[in-house]
Amino acid sequence: EDSLSAHNMGIDLPPLPYAYDALEPKISKQTLTVHHDKHHAKYVTVAKGMIDGTDLAAKECKEILLEAHKAGNAGLFNNAAQAWNHEFYWNCMKPGGGGKPTGDLLAQIEKDFGSFEEFTKQFDTAGQTAFGSGWAWLSWDGSKLVVDKTIGAGNPMTDGKTPVLTMDVWEHAYYLDYQNLRPDYIKAFLDSLVNWDFVAAELAKVKK
């Protein structure tokens, strides 16, 4: 259950992997309720409406967003990618998460960044410098882990990378709980929320 097998997500609205109050006090019940039931839900509804009656309706969410990107269909990309990004994000968090990973994942991070601290520094910077609405990512680029930031609905899969961790830095992800203090939200994410088991499983899958 820690690995979304084959990302067979389609475009639907999955329930949160935990209760709405499970990430308190780091992320409030109110935030998760609005973020999942309103923001994420809307992306799903709009994307579904756009693919209804087309070939894309039978495809997985990942395929849909990649095809939309290739076709330059910004409207469909924005909604399909946000549907994918949000589902991935929920799974990247868990109650009692955060801290340092172990095993192969830690070894890989230390190999590719020099140290775990260097990774957290880069990831924090990516989150802080996504000027506007965006995401911070840890992805596998084919031979190593890299940190990226994207704007809007952007996703490193369009560059051929495979995400293993994401953090939403759109203001709606943290504003009710942290207001303008995005750095505090990022710290809370890294210290207390990251679901390293999920990240490790995602890495193991792509390295196979």
Added chain:
Amino acid sequence: MLRQSLRSVRSVAKAHGARAMSSYTLPPLPYELGALEPVVNTEIMTLHHGKHHATYVANLNAAMEKYAEAEAKKDVAAMIALQGAIKFNGGGHVNHSIFWTNLCAPKDVVAPAEASPELAKMIDAQWGSLDAFKTEFNTKTAAVQGSGWGWLGYDKAAKKLAIATCANQDPLSTTGLTPLLGIDVWEHAYYLQYKNVRPEYLKQVWQVVNWKNVAERFKAASA
């Protein structure tokens, strides 16, 4: 330590004949923090002006200081690397400085026709009515993906009004239009009150639009 390094940057800059560093400052709000209630509440105004805009100003000053240092060393690569931060924070400062003047307490709002018959006539000529203008403005502004602004601008060349949207903190000047009225649709502008319902914020915000200020800007732009 910061003061010392600022002094040394300034003296380096001066020694190389670089321009004197200007310092950008946060303009005071033209009204009390609670003046726009109940449309935009005190909490939002306190954060929006005192934190968000203040941070753009601080970061713009920091970026410009680094830029002066890079200029003094003729480090073009460093100058180019700073352009993103200058555009973002400078744009943020420009946009918000206009925004605060574009708004006023509900009781101080006058109709466009009273503020400027000429402006009202142009709106009617181009959109059919004030309501039709607001509808198009709100539709386009609600559709901004992520963070950005909706603008009523003036096209000096065509001598016409135009509705435009900009992403992030890109100032309207990047489109060639002169800003008359901007509405911030970054989530921080409305989230604490309206949550995800941006269209409701856009519907309500017209109750605090200061058409007198818009008219002044229109008069200056169309002179």
